[in-house]
Amino acid sequence: MVQMTYRDALRQALRDAMTEDDRVLVIGEEVGRYGGAYGVTKGLIEEFGPDRLLDTPISEPAIVGAAVGAAMAGLKPVAELMYVDFIGMTMDQLGNQAAKIRYMFGGQIGVPMVLRTQGGTGRSAGAQHSQSLEAYVLHTPGLRLAMPATVADAYHLLRGALRQPDPVVFIEHKALYTLKEEVDLSSPVPDWGKAAIRRRGDDLVIVTYSRQVHNALKAAQDLSERGIEATVIDLRTLNPLDFDTVRTEVERVGRAMVVSEGVMTAGVAAELSARIHEECFDFLHDPVVRVAGEDIPISVSVALEAASVPTPALLRETAERLVA
Amino acid sequence: MVQMTYRDALRQALRDAMTEDDRVLVIGEEVGRYGGAYGVTKGLIEEFGPDRLLDTPISEPAIVGAAVGAAMAGLKPVAELMYVDFIGMTMDQLGNQAAKIRYMFGGQIGVPMVLRTQGGTGRSAGAQHSQSLEAYVLHTPGLRLAMPATVADAYHLLRGALRQPDPVVFIEHKALYTLKEEVDLSSPVPDWGKAAIRRRGDDLVIVTYSRQVHNALKAAQDLSERGIEATVIDLRTLNPLDFDTVRTEVERVGRAMVVSEGVMTAGVAAELSARIHEECFDFLHDPVVRVAGEDIPISVSVALEAASVPTPALLRETAERLVA
Amino acid sequence: MTQTALRATSGPAPRHNSDLRELYTQMRRVRTFEERVGELFVRGQSAGSMLHLSIGEESAAVGVCATMRQGDTFTTHHRGHGIFLARGADPNRMMAEIGGKETGYCHGKGGSMHIADMGLGHLGANAIVGGGIPAVVGAGLASKRAGKGDVSVAFFGDGAMQQGILYESMNMAALWDLPVLFVCINNQYGMGTHIDQATKGRELHLRARAFGLQGETVDGLDVTEVREAAQEVMDGARTGQPGFLAVECYRFFGHARMDKSPYRKDEDEALGRQKDPVLHARAALIESGTEAGDLDALDRGIEAEMDQAIDFAVASGEPPLASMFRDVYGPDEPEPEPVRTRIDRVLARE
Amino acid sequence: MTQTALRATSGPAPRHNSDLRELYTQMRRVRTFEERVGELFVRGQSAGSMLHLSIGEESAAVGVCATMRQGDTFTTHHRGHGIFLARGADPNRMMAEIGGKETGYCHGKGGSMHIADMGLGHLGANAIVGGGIPAVVGAGLASKRAGKGDVSVAFFGDGAMQQGILYESMNMAALWDLPVLFVCINNQYGMGTHIDQATKGRELHLRARAFGLQGETVDGLDVTEVREAAQEVMDGARTGQPGFLAVECYRFFGHARMDKSPYRKDEDEALGRQKDPVLHARAALIESGTEAGDLDALDRGIEAEMDQAIDFAVASGEPPLASMFRDVYGPDEPEPEPVRTRIDRVLARE
Numbered sequence A, B: 001m002v003q004m005t006y007r008d009a010l011r012q013a014l015r016d017a018m019t020e021d022d023r024v025l026v027i028g029e030e031v032g033r034y035g036g037a038y039g040v041t042k043g044l045i046e047e048f049g050p051d052r053l054l055d056t057p058i059s060e061p062a063i064v065g066a067a068v069g070a071a072m073a074g075l076k077p078v079a080e081l082m083y084v085d086f087i088g089m090t091m092d093q094l095g096n097q098a099a100k101i102r103y104m105f106g107g108q109i110g111v112p113m114v115l116r117t118q119g120g121t122g123r124s125a126g127a128q129h130s131q132s133l134e135a136y137v138l139h140t141p142g143l144r145l146a147m148p149a150t151v152a153d154a155y156h157l158l159r160g161a162l163r164q165p166d167p168v169v170f171i172e173h174k175a176l177y178t179l180k181e182e183v184d185l186s187s188p189v190p191d192w193g194k195a196a197i198r199r200r201g202d203d204l205v206i207v208t209y210s211r212q213v214h215n216a217l218k219a220a221q222d223l224s225e226r227g228i229e230a231t232v233i234d235l236r237t238l239n240p241l242d243f244d245t246v247r248t249e250v251e252r253v254g255r256a257m258v259v260s261e262g263v264m265t266a267g268v269a270a271e272l273s274a275r276i277h278e279e280c281f282d283f284l285h286d287p288v289v290r291v292a293g294e295d296i297p298i299s300v301s302v303a304l305e306a307a308s309v310p311t312p313a314l315l316r317e318t319a320e321r322l323v324a
Numbered sequence C, D: 001m002t003q004t005a006l007r008a009t010s011g012p013a014p015r016h017n018s019d020l021r022e023l024y025t026q027m028r029r030v031r032t033f034e035e036r037v038g039e040l041f042v043r044g045q046s047a048g049s050m051l052h053l054s055i056g057e058e059s060a061a062v063g064v065c066a067t068m069r070q071g072d073t074f075t076t077h078h079r080g081h082g083i084f085l086a087r088g089a090d091p092n093r094m095m096a097e098i099g100g101k102e103t104g105y106c107h108g109k110g111g112s113m114h115i116a117d118m119g120l121g122h123l124g125a126n127a128i129v130g131g132g133i134p135a136v137v138g139a140g141l142a143s144k145r146a147g148k149g150d151v152s153v154a155f156f157g158d159g160a161m162q163q164g165i166l167y168e169s170m171n172m173a174a175l176w177d178l179p180v181l182f183v184c185i186n187n188q189y190g191m192g193t194h195i196d197q198a199t200k201g202r203e204l205h206l207r208a209r210a211f212g213l214q215g216e217t218v219d220g221l222d223v224t225e226v227r228e229a230a231q232e233v234m235d236g237a238r239t240g241q242p243g244f245l246a247v248e249c250y251r252f253f254g255h256a257r258m259d260k261s262p263y264r265k266d267e268d269e270a271l272g273r274q275k276d277p278v279l280h281a282r283a284a285l286i287e288s289g290t291e292a293g294d295l296d297a298l299d300r301g302i303e304a305e306m307d308q309a310i311d312f313a314v315a316s317g318e319p320p321l322a323s324m325f326r327d328v329y330g331p332d333e334p335e336p337e338p339v340r341t342r343i344d345r346v347l348a349r350e
Ligand SMILES: Cc1ncc(C[n+]2csc(CCOP(=O)(O)OP(=O)(O)O)c2C)c(N)n1
Pocket: B029, B058, B060, B082, B086, C052, C077, C078, C079, C127, C128, C129, C130, C156, C157, C158, C159, C160, C161, C187, C189, C190, C191, C251, C255
């Protein structure tokens, strides 16, 4: 068991993957000498050299496109997009190329690349540096999507992503980099594609992922003090989506709340809500409640930013009312 | 009353808007001399000249970006994206610029532009020319979204889009251009932002938009012959979304099916399904069924393409089973 | 015959007759393939409303591919039949793919605009203008690491000179000294737009040079000249000096099948078509002693080859419906659940 | 004082002393503003972890803005305080915006990276590298139509030279003969990456020329030289010949507040900081007869102005929570429904 931060676990995953397989290379803006805008790749260039950590020009579309070509040519690129907010520049290379190449070409070849990026609020970085855009990815067949909430998952999901035959968008949360937890990196965590039940209770199920797992756990703690026991499911990967775990828990408990930091309309929470209603309808005492980001851009103002996404308090209140 | 095609109605809307307001200009690939890849702007360059119909280089990001700047500078640009499949190249200019400028700048200025494009299957144009990507737009606060199904709406929604203070993504359907209907372009249609009830029945509500309205109406016809009467709601605009009409009908009838040509996961159908379940839960006899595009890319093969999206037959069968 | 391109090495281009004959043969194969492909439509066998013929551009495909060798990789734009053929593709499987048939290169999923063959280093045609360009940067990275001197070539049209991703890619290739070649087949048009209506700086190679690449432009009339110019930039690329080559030619027909090019004058079109690399090579062969009858026989052989390809495509079946869910993800991954299955689960309540 | 830039006309730049003094004043205002802005952090009043100082680049902002006139529009990159100030911005409202306060230019929603003022033609700063560039093409279209000779200027860093959208935009501007100017403030770095590690073709203006623009590079040490070079391309732009100007300078401090530039050597940094346009102008003023004490007084006046701006920002309040839903859409449109309202509706069952 070691104490480790989310950031360090990500770095360790890269380090271990690069050590085991010399086809793995990291490519992105400031990933080398600078060590990554959030410090994830710090020191790796000293260990692995500039041929394995490629500092790129500021050319997001071509970074993703180059990773696609590198993957097709037999390398295992980990491309980095400094902020998920920049994904809009790359959606053609991601959605029309990376996601469709295996299919369009009749299964001849895949694109085993990882696109590491980070999103979310928490640093009052403004409208173009604080978004949660995972829904674009989830809506694009062919792209896998992983969003770690814990330190162990930062490590294991990134290792898992690097074992996939298909492109994985791997979205970290900027507010989690300094999260420190006791972990045993060699000990088993749920497999790639399996959700984790972070807490079990009989009154309602909270389904979420990434930073909102922590908000949900905080809310669950408060709820518990008020006599309400929540199950908290951390989806870990959104594609593949482990709906079996969700179904089992919701059918057992009969009430669910889905939580996402992304804007509510047509977001991940909508998919989860639709799916739970569809498949667990007869078990539901109440409609599934969505708690998600407001349908607005994020402000730079600290106060407005904080109010734009679900807070533990909002989760607690909502859960309380739902169960009442 | 005139017989008119969807294509001609769109052209008429542009013509009328350009005649009324000389700030309106059309900007895009092949919109001038060529008359548009699908012929929508044919002849307009002769009427309005090359300063009002700007043939651009093949530079989608800059086309959208230029439209943003033109709108801020007081023009009313109608930018054209030849296929909605190319929206991935422009999502930064659309989502980070057009959608957020009013907000980020504290309401100083808006971006009254229209991005006309077309999507959907029907011409075996392959994986990169057949998509329905409206969910990306719907998930982006600040962007309005209109998707006409009828000839009258092709006209009126485009006129309406040009009256908006905010950026509107206007998605036509490639399989509808030759649709011919009797219309009176001067007669009132539902206002911008209001859904239309295209058919009324007491057994279930089908909520849809764009080409699937026609599939739904075909299915409803067949259902009627089997004694099942469906209400068909054509949303017309997805943002704003007229949920009041949906709610009223679903609460009246108690059963709903939502239909979208876009891929199912995290798509428009998910949003509609979540919302109906949430807000009409106590009125529902059964869960809302989503019928949507398969979670796969579109093949060029005629047979596979057709099977990748909802057909009238699938709608009918599903409705029958739902009501049974 | 299709192996010639693969065997071509990077030595200087000999200008003797048998060499030109081979280039002519390859160009004629492309020309005939393209002339025949329309028949798929006539016979109601073509999937895809979008079919882009490279007639008039054969020297670009054949001249550049003649400098490529096994191990090299490439991507093409939507008008890529000729390039793929010149690189050694099987016309049968190409024709079948264009017809959306199971026996095609991509089992009927890709079609004309999304054809690929990893065996021949074809990393894929693309229906996104400029979409295939950055992949050669990644493939070039892989080649550079492997150190075998393999080059990755991006083929694209003049239209892609207007896409920003080209410049990002050229910048990366130059920065990293990658074995990469950018080939712009400048057929003067992007759909109905003449290049003069789309770009002001007409010396396209100067753009590449400004990014630090070796940049050249060559007239596409004479295939041997194209090959020579290609050889020069290819030699540079093999040694880590990325290059750019613009081949000036003319798009003989409309943009796609339905386009009758009303936007250009008949006279201009006639003039443009005078720049015919196939006829030019033929004339040169005859001038240097080849019998016309000999070439006629060669041409007829090629016609037979392409007719057979049509027959092959027509005789092939549609892909099975179940294949629809295949190859979205890797072979050991579960297939996406069909919508019907999901509906079944929703409706299967008791 | 802030009106000077607006009054500047497009005549030749007189090199006499009072003129230089004005340029110095503007540069000093920028310098002092940037030196002061950090205090907002110290006082816990700055919203935004991202604050990019333009110290060392004052000649670019002031030299170019001196050639702009009322009616001109512009966009900037994330390092745009200096440009906006040089164009006439009110330091109070700027400082308040950087602090995320209600009294700021954007009511605290935008912050340092998203500041704008339509009154001064500022179409917006941008946190997306290259994101604000194409807007000047559209604004240029509008200007060209209006026919008043107004120019739209895109300011950006050397990093944006790596973004494809710049080349798309330059191509359009050239093609359409737009009154547009592209100004690259080359401070040698994009975050921790030196330009030599990001680009091979270092003569950036050659790229612009290859697209058909008038392209120049000028050293940023001497603000009058910058202004002269800017005047030349600006004159071209006013008459429909789009231009490009690279201003060579040095980023004195880290990329953003927390960056201590460990990726560059202290010696190099010291060397780079010798290229100080403010000190250079000051020395020139003194050399040509201005008393140092006179300039000291001027500087102190500016310090007072900026201190007051800090006080203004600190004294200003946060935007009210309800403003969160404002201005997502036009003023007559309904505001987006808060998540809480939606939850209320879901839970309000009986
Ligand atoms: C990103 C994108 N924009 C637009 C199109 C529509 N389109 C298809 S081909 C074409 C013209 C391309 O011209 P060029 O690159 O010169 O190739 P050519 O057709 O002349 O071979 C256009 C605009 C597209 N497929 N992709």
